[in-house]
Every structure is written in structure tokens, then in C-alpha cells.
Amino acid sequence: MKKVFGEKFYQEMDRISQFYPNKRAMLLPALHAAQKERGWISDETMQDVADFLEIPKTQVKEVVTFYHMFHTKPVGKVNLQFCNNIACWLRGSEELIHHAEKKCNIRLGETTGDGVFTISEVECLGSCGTAPVCQVNDDYHENFSVEALDKLLEGRQS
């Protein structure tokens, strides 16, 4: 098979294949690895993953669209992923989202023109004890506040 991903992708797949009963079961880790390499999951990437796992593209697309953590559009360098489930919502996540929207002058799900910030809403991040939570790329920002958000936005912009 033609290699369409970087060497790292195939190494990772080789490493984890022993933990899965078949190739199809490796769909989620494969998508994670593909997203790590390409930043987001385009239609071509779905096809590449489907070819690699020897499953129909339809199944890949269903999974990609099901989970919010897979980006079907390119995202900014800083991806602000606000949890808006019940605990975070009660602790003011909605206000944080509106603030971020106003500050970056974009709507939820959009990316700033310079490609730096993306604001998105995700399902429960499993950190209700420290709500509200915002996941910035791979890091959790717990007990998030407007001040912390301002600091983050300004710090990264400069």
C-alpha cells in the first residue's frame, strides 16, 4: 500500500495494533494520529484512513462527525474548546463563550482571519469539579474565568 501519512503515523499504528482485535477497531486512534499529523481531518484524510484500515469511508465519516474532537475544518493555532455541559454551563461557560466571541470578533465554530484563534463548543470534558473548563489545544484550563481568558487571548496575540 502507498504510504500517504508520515512515518510516525505508521509506527504508532504498528505499536498499538497489538491492543486491538482487528484493524477496524483502530479507527479512533488512527483518526487521532491522522489529525495530529495534518491538523484537521479533510475528506481526503477520511479516505486515507479508510484505505489504511480497509473499511468503507462511510464508517470513517460517521465517526469523525460524531466526535467533536475531530476537526472537519482547519482550526487555528490556539483552539479554545469550551465545555458547555451542565456543570460548566451553571458556572458561567456561556458567558465565557460570548466574551471570547466578542474579543476575537468571530462566532462559535469559526477561526480568526489570521488563523490564530478558534472558538468551539465541546461536550463534557469530564472535569466538572473544576468547572468551567476550557481545553486549549491539549491543555485543560480549569476554573476558567473572564480574566484568565483575557490574559490568554492577549498573551497569544502578541
Added chain:
Amino acid sequence: MAKVVIDGVDVEFEAGEKIIDVASKVNNHIPRYCYHEGLSIVAQCRMCLVEVEGQRKLVTACSTPCTDGMKVSTKSEKVKKAVSGVQEFLLVNHPLDCPICDQAGECSLQEYSYKHGQEDARTDFFRRTYIDVDMGPSIKKNMNRCIHCTRCIRYCDEVGQIHEMIAQQRGNDTEIVTIDGNPLQTAYAGGLADVCPVGSLTTKDFRFKKRVWYLRSKDTICDGCSQGCNISASFESNLIYRLEPRKNMDINKWWMCDEGRYGFHHVHSPSRVLGPLIKTSDSFESRLWGDLIPSVSALVQQAKNISVVVAADATLEEVAILKTHFSSANFYSYSPSVEKTSEDKAVDHLIRRKDKSPNLKGLEESGLRPFSELKSGSDLLIFFNAGKVRVPYGLAKLAKNAIAIGVAMKEDLNGWNYVLPSLSTYEKSGTFVNHTGMKQKFAAAIAPVGLSRPLNKILEALTKSDRKVG
């Protein structure tokens, strides 16, 4: 034999049978959306919940196999409450546009709402809305009505065997789409309208044509190919509106192809010849049967050498009638796609066949010779068909005189001396023999269209003194 007790009734079952199927043996219909006999089981609509004695939680009847002595209750208070709750959730997003929905009258959602639903709605949320989308030549999608049972997705995967439909996004945002918005590739797309329990997927052919409660339907056999799928024809005022598959596990299971499904339009085509025609110097003229029969009769009696070409959509009975009437003639079978049944073969994984005529096997068994052996130069050539096989171009030129009996289209008339309208498959009863040699009898669905007359009446009139076509 092992027994299960369903609502106090003992029912025998075979190992592995699911509660939902066993219950239907005793006419206990358990409501279902995602479950379809012919598709894999996913147990996701939760409509078929039943109570099993000794189990704390309700179980889905579609996925739970029966065990000996199992006691099932399908009507307990606990079940009623759960089912009506499921029904209520399904209606949260449903537009309730039944007055303009094609499925109304044969909709599971309507039926179960009536039986298991609640009297009034307790929700007034914003309902998700989508615009209607074309899914290829056969199907139109109305996503608003969808209840996410995923029958269509499984139908495409398992019956059409092309992975082309998906449920994208999730929860409230779930949308059924074809991959990348492509038109459906499967040759069985029309079946999506059959498996869809609501009005989400409808065939463009039938959409907005008729309210289903006006339709009556009769069982018949598809004359589209040598498979002989069991179907029913729905009609009103002697007009056929649609064909649907009937379950026959030996032939077509639950399915039929699009070619067969939409293959009835020649019956009511505006170009179908509906009255007897005679060739004049430059065109064709209509005549009444009584005026025409003497000259046809004379032509037949004068001919010393007659060839009869029988299209392979004729029934066994009609072949027998022709053989008795033209006992000294040479008989040939004609199918547009194959010469002999030995050339016939399956063209896909499911039911479609190469031979696009329903009865070539029967014609061969009746001793008709293949069409290739027909030689030109006979005094009279008689062609008989039922419309599914069209009148072949240039056939009339092979003889001095030519008569076409059957279903002819106005554009196919060139060269024939007489065109005598007879019946299409849906207007007559008879017997077809399918490619495996299975004989299937069928009855007429509708009355003869226009001045078309059955073959036996036409041939009788040729010999009768009063020349009347009964």
C-alpha cells in the same frame, strides 16, 4: 419443542428466534422502527421494549432470543409507560405534517402514535429543520420527518451492498446523508422508501401522486426480468400508481430492483396503442374491432406460411392459445436481451437477471424455437407481446404481411399491416416460469385499458361468423 409464554399465550419457537418474531406468530404485533426482518438488528429505537419475568430491566424484543419457559409481557404497565415515552421522544422533532406527507396512511409513526402515544404534546421546543434533498434519480429525502432508525443505512450496506448512506453528527443534529452528497448508486434505491418507517425517504415516482388510502392493491408478478419477483400493484380507478415487493423467501426475499419498480409506465403511456389500427398508404387509421376483424381474418386464411413470434412476456396460457389457433405455423420466442435461457445469468449479487423478459423459460419449455432461427419470406408474420418486451424494430419487414397483437407503442408501428391491442401483464392473469423453472400464477390487477382485448377473444373473433370481439 421449546415454548415461550407471551402475554399468557404459549408459543413454540426454534433456537435463536427473537421475541419480536415469535410474538408475531400469534398475531401479537410488537411496535418497531429500527427492526426489519431482512436487515441486521441494532436495537436502537427502543420501541419494542417488553418485560421478561425475572429481569429487572425491560428488554428489546428485536434483539432478545427466546429461551424455554421465558415469560414475556408486552402489555404490562411498565412496558406501556416505556413505549409511550419512546414515542413521545420521537415526536419531539417530528413536524407532524401528515396532511402533506406521502407516508400518511401507511406510516409506522402514525400507527404507533395512535396505539401507544400520548394524547397531547408536552414539548414545544424548536424543531430542527432541513430542506428536502434529492438522493439520485429515485429517492427524495425529507430529513425533518426522520426518526434516526438507520434502516436506510443498513439497507444500503446489506441489500445494495454499497456503503453510501451515513448518519452524520449525533444526537439532535443527526442527519442521514449520502456520502459526500453523491446520488445513490444502488440499483435498489426504491426499496429505501419501503424500509423507511416514516415519510423521510419517498420515491420521486410516487411522491404526491396519490393518497395511499385511495389505493387498492393486488398481488402480481414482476415482468421485468427472468427472476419473477413477487410484487403487488397499487391502483385506483384502473390506473396503476406503484409497485411494491412482496415477501417470497425463494425468489426475491423482501426486495425488488428499481428497474422493476418503475417498469409499469408503459401500461398507461400516452403513446400506447389503445385501439385497433390498420395501415393505410401513408399512415395508420383507427378502426372499431368489428370493422377490422373480417380483413384480418381474410389475411390469416389466405396465408399459406405463417410465422408467429411470441415475445417472452407472454404467459404460458397465451402460448397455448396461439398454438391451438395457428396449429400449422412456425413458432419463435423473442426476448430483447438474450437468445436462449442458457445465456441468462445474474447481473448482480441480489436479484437482477440479464434476461429482461419474464417467461423465456416457459416459452422454451413450450417448444418455441429461438428467434435467430426465424427466416424471412413467410406470407404472414404475427407478433405477440405484453408491452414489457417492445415491438422489435424492422421485424415486420421479414414477411409479406405482418400483424402485431399486444401492447404496441405509437413509435414502433412502422411496417405492420394491423396492430391489434391486447393486454399488458397487469391486465391479465396467467403463468410465468422464472429462470429456475418455478411456475408462478398471477391474477389481473386492473381491467383492460382502452379497447385492448384478451388474446383469446381476438383469436376467437377471427373464426366466428359474427366477427365480434367479446
